Amino acid sequence: MRLLLVEDDRMIGESLRSALRLAGHAVDWVRDASAAHATLGSERFDLVLLDLGLPPGSGPSTTPPLRDGLDVLRALRARRDATPVIVLTARDARGDKVAGLDAGADDYLVKPFELDELNARIRAVSRRHSGRAETTLAHAGVVLDPATRQVTRDGEPVLLSAREFAVLEALMARPGALLSRAQLEDRLYGWGEEIESNAVSVYIHQLRRKLGADFIRNVRGVGYCVGTVPADPA
Amino acid sequence: MTSIRVRLLLSLLAMLALAAALIGAVTYRSVLAETEVLFDYQLRQMALTLRDQGEIAPDQVGTLTDEQLDFVVQIWTVDGRIMYASRRHPELPARALLGFADVKAGPQVWRTFSVATRDKVIQVAQPVQIRQRLAANAALRSVAPLLAIAPLMALGIWWLAARALAPLQRVAAGVRQRDEQSLAALPTGGLPDEVAPLVQALNALLQRLGASLDAQRAFVADAAHELRSPLTALKLQLQLLLRAPDDMARGAAVEALAAGIDRAARLVEQLLTLARNEPGAPPIALESVDLSELVREALADARAYAASRDSALAFDGGPGCVVRGERSALTALVRNLIDNAVRYSPRESRIDVNVCREGSKVVLRVDDPGPGIPLEDRGRVFDRFYRRSASDEDGTGLGLAIVRSVADRHGAALALEKAPAGGLRVTLRFDAATADQATVVAAAAAHPPSHVAGARADAT
Numbered sequence: 001m002r003l004l005l006v007e008d009d010r011m012i013g014e015s016l017r018s019a020l021r022l023a024g025h026a027v028d029w030v031r032d033a034s035a036a037h038a039t040l041g042s043e044r045f046d047l048v049l050l051d052l053g054l055p056p057g058s059g060p061s062t063t064p065p066l067r068d069g070l071d072v073l074r075a076l077r078a079r080r081d082a083t084p085v086i087v088l089t090a091r092d093a094r095g096d097k098v099a100g101l102d103a104g105a106d107d108y109l110v111k112p113f114e115l116d117e118l119n120a121r122i123r124a125v126s127r128r129h130s131g132r133a134e135t136t137l138a139h140a141g142v143v144l145d146p147a148t149r150q151v152t153r154d155g156e157p158v159l160l161s162a163r164e165f166a167v168l169e170a171l172m173a174r175p176g177a178l179l180s181r182a183q184l185e186d187r188l189y190g191w192g193e194e195i196e197s198n199a200v201s202v203y204i205h206q207l208r209r210k211l212g213a214d215f216i217r218n219v220r221g222v223g224y225c226v227g228t229v230p231a232d233p234a
Numbered sequence: 235m236t237s238i239r240v241r242l243l244l245s246l247l248a249m250l251a252l253a254a255a256l257i258g259a260v261t262y263r264s265v266l267a268e269t270e271v272l273f274d275y276q277l278r279q280m281a282l283t284l285r286d287q288g289e290i291a292p293d294q295v296g297t298l299t300d301e302q303l304d305f306v307v308q309i310w311t312v313d314g315r316i317m318y319a320s321r322r323h324p325e326l327p328a329r330a331l332l333g334f335a336d337v338k339a340g341p342q343v344w345r346t347f348s349v350a351t352r353d354k355v356i357q358v359a360q361p362v363q364i365r366q367r368l369a370a371n372a373a374l375r376s377v378a379p380l381l382a383i384a385p386l387m388a389l390g391i392w393w394l395a396a397r398a399l400a401p402l403q404r405v406a407a408g409v410r411q412r413d414e415q416s417l418a419a420l421p422t423g424g425l426p427d428e429v430a431p432l433v434q435a436l437n438a439l440l441q442r443l444g445a446s447l448d449a450q451r452a453f454v455a456d457a458a459h460e461l462r463s464p465l466t467a468l469k470l471q472l473q474l475l476l477r478a479p480d481d482m483a484r485g486a487a488v489e490a491l492a493a494g495i496d497r498a499a500r501l502v503e504q505l506l507t508l509a510r511n512e513p514g515a516p517p518i519a520l521e522s523v524d525l526s527e528l529v530r531e532a533l534a535d536a537r538a539y540a541a542s543r544d545s546a547l548a549f550d551g552g553p554g555c556v557v558r559g560e561r562s563a564l565t566a567l568v569r570n571l572i573d574n575a576v577r578y579s580p581r582e583s584r585i586d587v588n589v590c591r592e593g594s595k596v597v598l599r600v601d602d603p604g605p606g607i608p609l610e611d612r613g614r615v616f617d618r619f620y621r622r623s624a625s626d627e628d629g630t631g632l633g634l635a636i637v638r639s640v641a642d643r644h645g646a647a648l649a650l651e652k653a654p655a656g657g658l659r660v661t662l663r664f665d666a667a668t669a670d671q672a673t674v675v676a677a678a679a680a681h682p683p684s685h686v687a688g689a690r691a692d693a694t
Binding site: 009014015019091111112113114115 | 459462463464465466467468469471473474477479483487490493494621
């Protein structure tokens with residue numbers, strides 16, 4: 001998944017970014033409210049991890065002004081942007097939690113927290129966001145479990161690399177939906193990470209080899225999908 | 235005996251007793267004096283009547299011999315033979331002193347009046363005791379009403395004291411109801427003038443306590459909140475270390491964890507320094523401190539950090555810069571100023587630290603070539619945990635708060651200005667120590683031979 005991490009503390013930000021990458025996510029990290037606002041306005045993310053105590057930053061002034069993470073969240077929801085948001089904050093008062101959730105947060109996690117819990121909440125929120133009740137993704141005999149990061153084909157375990165898993169997860173999250181090469185690259189690489197040329201093609205090739213040649217379809221010039229290709233790919 | 239009621243009651247009873255005794259004594263004396271005159275007159279008239287009469291009439295004999303009568307009449311011939319005695323009184327001497335006389339006869343004292351004619355001596359005598367008894371009775375009668383109303387007055391005082399002290403009881407009950415959480419002021423309405431100042435003083439104390447408690451609570455809440463960030467970082471760094479897939483990642487995680495621990499330790503240390511210097515902290519033990527010397531030592535400690543940023547620390551310390559203060563607090567102040575200057579200046583900067591005497595003041599200046607602090611932020615930068623931006627530097631947000639607390643406790647004026655080099659200039663003005671306080675330090679400083687007052691030291 002492609003995540004936006006909004007966190008002003010350098011150490012927490014660095015550690016979280018490393019941990020989330022380790023969990024197979026592409027992570028972009030901004031450190032103040034106006035940068036978060038600008039990034040969310042221009043790019044799409046699968047999920048946002050939002051700290052509340054943020055410096056305003058030096059971006060262009062907005063109305064209302066962005067004083068902290070809560071303002072960023074309100075502005076996001078005011079734009080009718082439904083990107084799932086998990087608030088990560090040291091503010092543990094009940095009033096803060098209520099305010100955070102009412103401002104449009106999908107979940108609220110108080111610092112300090114366990115990485116396991118954060119990962120589980122990320123999975124839960126993205127599950128709810130895509131309207132799934134079941135915890136695994138399944139299609140044509142292939143079952144992907146985001147929690148254990150295991151994939152089986154007809155009950156037999158399939159070994160995948162982290163990046164292969166990320167590509168497969170993105171494709172299986174919405175069977176039938178076409179994802180372009182750029183969209184897949186977004187899910188694989190955060191800002192500043194060097195994108196290996198032709199990487200997506202390589203991962204698709206590997207996945208087809210392990211899961212069956214026709215498991216992932218390719219619509220030339222448009223992208224890839226799992227399941228039935230839409231009638232009119234254009 | 236600490237009860238006001240009991241004390242009032244006993245005082246009243248004592249005063250009543252004293253008044254009764256006084257009144258009794260005065261009445262006794264005056265009645266005694268009056269009866270003296272009256273009875274003496276009577277004695278004299280009786281004696282003179284007997285003399286003029288010549289002999290005692292028979293009807294008088296009965297009266298005179300009446301046992302009830304206090305008077306005793308004796309008549310002698312000139313040669314001392316008794317001619318007549320109304321009653322036999324062996325104690326009474328068989329001679330008479332002419333005129334009035336007090337005669338002791340047996341257990342009794344008699345008042346006598348004697349008169350002489352050519353052939354006989356007439357004496358009329360009366361026991362003095364009679365007069366005393368009369369006076370005592372009169373005194374008792376005059377005191378009696380006082381003694382009768384004493385219990386009533388005691389009851390009255392008891393009740394009045396209870397009424398007068400009721401507001402105190404109410405105040406006590408009000409104070410008792412308050413716990414450490416509710417420091418609301420006590421009501422002052424309807425209190426007597428004597429109790430109101432006590433309650434007002436109590437309220438003022440409650441208010442000060444409340445403010446101090448609020449400050450403490452805010453400090454603890456702030457501290458707890460701020461400790462969360464380094465703890466969150468530590469927790470993440472540790473989990474990252476546990477999940478590290480290879481040696482390279484593990485090495486990086488260990489490094490990050492060490493940095494996280496350093497940061498948490500520094501925050502705790504800064505918090506403690508601030509707590510020690512917050513208003514309300516125990517008073518400082520003043521000593522004479524040579525600020526030039528202290529800054530020189532602090533600069534020596536800061537050199538490693540400055541060197542890590544390729545920055546230079548320049549120092550100019552003048553002589554006679556002795557102030558009264560607490561050495562460790564002043565060291566914390568100077569360290570934080572230098573640390574801030576290095577931290578928020580670009581790499582390869584030159585930080586100028588200057589200590590000099592200006593009249594009765596010792597002035598410490600720290601100039602840096604950093605971005606400075608805009609005018610509108612200068613009031614807030616002294617707030618604890620206030621950080622101006624998410625810069626890459628891991629400041630604790632406590633440096634300037636510590637500087638201000640220490641400056642306040644030392645009565646030093648603190649000012650932020652634009653430095654000539656464009657960055658921030660922090661100026662602190664301390665009161666210079668008086669001459670005799672300063673000599674103590676000079677004598678102490680004379681021992682280490684390395685000390686040269688006014689030396690100029692540049693360090694890189």
